[in-house]
Amino acid sequence: xxxxxxxxxxxxxxxxxxxxxxxxxxxxxxxxxxxxxxxxxxxxxxxxxxxxxxxxxxxxxxxxxxxxxxxxxxxxxxxxxxxxxxxxxxxxxxxxxxxxxxxxxxxxxxxxxxxxxxxxxxxxxxxxxxxxxxxxxxxxxxxxxxxxxxxxxxxxxxxxxxxxxxxxxxxxxxxxxxxxxxxxxxxxxxxxxxxxxxxxxxxxxxxxxxxxxxxxxxxxxxxxxxxxxxxxxxxx
Numbered sequence: 001x002x003x004x005x006x007x008x009x010x011x012x013x014x015x016x017x018x019x020x021x022x023x024x025x026x027x028x029x030x031x032x033x034x035x036x037x038x039x040x041x042x043x044x045x046x047x048x049x050x051x052x053x054x055x056x057x058x059x060x061x062x063x064x065x066x067x068x069x070x071x072x073x074x075x076x077x078x079x080x081x082x083x084x085x086x087x088x089x090x091x092x093x094x095x096x097x098x099x100x101x102x103x104x105x106x107x108x109x110x111x112x113x114x115x116x117x118x119x120x121x122x123x124x125x126x127x128x129x130x131x132x133x134x135x136x137x138x139x140x141x142x143x144x145x146x147x148x149x150x151x152x153x154x155x156x157x158x159x160x161x162x163x164x165x166x167x168x169x170x171x172x173x174x175x176x177x178x179x180x181x182x183x184x185x186x187x188x189x190x191x192x193x194x195x196x197x198x199x200x201x202x203x204x205x206x207x208x209x210x211x212x213x214x215x216x217x218x219x220x221x222x223x224x225x226x227x228x229x230x231x232x233x234x235x236x
Contacts, residue, residue, distance in 0.1 A: 003148070004141075004144035004145045004147065004148040005145045005148055005149070005161060005164070005165045005168075006141075006145070006165070006168050006169060006217060007164060007165075007168055007213070007217040007218065007219045008217065008218055008219065008220075009161070009164075009218065009219035009220045009223055010220040011157070013220050013223055013224045013227075014154065014156065014157050014160075014223065014227075015156075015227070015232060015233050015234070016154075017154050017155055017156040017157075017191075018156070018193060018232075020191050020192050021191065021192025021193055021194075022192045023088065023089070023189065023190065023191075023192045024089075025192065026188075026189050026192050026193060026194055026195070027085050027088060027089055027189060029194060029195070030081065030085055030185075030189070030195050031085065033197075034058065034078065034081060034082075035051070035054050035055045035058050036051070036197070037081060037195070037197045038054055038058065038074060038077045038078050038081065039051045039054040039200060040197045040198055040199055040200050041077050041178055041181070041197075041198075042054070042070075042073055042074050042077055043200040043203060044177075044198060044200070044203055044206065044207075045073065045178070047070050047073055047074065048066060048070060049063070049066060049070060049071070049074055051200075053066075054074055057071060057074050057075065058074070058075075058078055069111070072109075072110065072111075073111060076106055076107055076108070076109050076111070077107060077178070079106045079107075079109075080103050080106040080107035080178075080179075080182055081182070083102070083103065083106055084103060084182050084185065084186050084189070085189075087099065087102075087186065088186055088189045088190050091190075093186045093187075093189075093190050095146070095149065095150070095158070095162060095183060095186070095187055096146065097142060097146075099183065099186065100166070100171070100179065100183055101116050101117055101118070102116070103179050103182045103183065103186075104116055104172055104175055104179040107175050107178050107179050107182065108172065108174055108175030108178070108179065111174060111175065112172055112173040112174035112175050113173040113174070114172075114173060115172070115175070118135070118138045118139070118142075118171050118172065119135050119138070119170070119171065119172055119173045120135050121135055121173070122134070122135065123170050123173060125170065125214050127211050127214075128211055128214035128215050129214075129215060130168070130214040130215065130217075132168070132169055132170035133169060138169070138171055141169055142169070142171065145165050145169070149161055149162055149165065155187060155188075155191050156188070156193070156232070157223075158187060159184045159185075159187035159188050160184060160219075160222075160223045160226055160227070161219065161223075162180060162183050162184050162187065163177075163180045163181055163183070163184040163226070164180075164213065164219045164222055164223075165180070166179065166180025166183060167180050167210065167213075168213070168214065168217070177210075181196070181198075184196065184226075188230075194230060194231065195230070196226055196227075196229055196230035196232075197229065197230075198226075198229050199229060202229065205225070206225070209221055209222055209225050210222065
């Protein structure tokens with residue numbers, strides 16, 4: 001299904017949404033696993049920090065032998081996750097442009113050409129033939145896609161589709177996949193469901209599947225991949 005989002009998917013891959021869970025429990029898990037979640041994100045970005053080094057840095061201890069920019073990416077990722085938790089906990093997380101840009105401003109601070117607002121120039125996705133939309137169309141693309149997302153009855157489907165929407169349309173100069181995953185997890189967490197992180201060990205599989213998604217604009221494989229990473233029950 002779908003048109004305004006720019007891709008299709010087979011709903012048969014999706015399990016029935018779990019019943020609403022305890023938001024406090026889901027947020028507790030994120031806080032408990034914050035170092036792991038941050039490491040997974042930054043490792044996907046080719047950041048050389050190891051998991052123990054991420055733990056050390058987030059404990060407030062300087063780690064030597066790394067570029068300042070790599071350390072800042074780790075810290076910015078943690079700040080974005082903490083902000084997401086605060087938004088969900090206070091009931092202020094909304095699947096909208098405001099939340100999207102607020103999280104991007106933290107996750108891509110001083111890393112993207114601009115942060116916290118949609119790009120005003122062209123971007124390209126390396127390794128694919130996909131050309132993201134022109135900058136002047138981004139607001140209209142987002143509004144149309146968001147309307148379609150909000151029409152989805154299954155919040156689990158809506159969360160996964162938002163990630164793919166943000167990754168495909170490239171609303172920012174950089175940090176698109178990172179920020180779109182935060183939005184996906186905000187939608188999951190506000191229903192009391194566990195956040196989804198892409199394990200560092202599955203980096204190659206993730207990158208390969210994303211390239212196939214960009215070229216074919218079929219989100220079925222990526223949705224199944226994300227559900228598996230999150231431990232959601234498979235569909236038989």
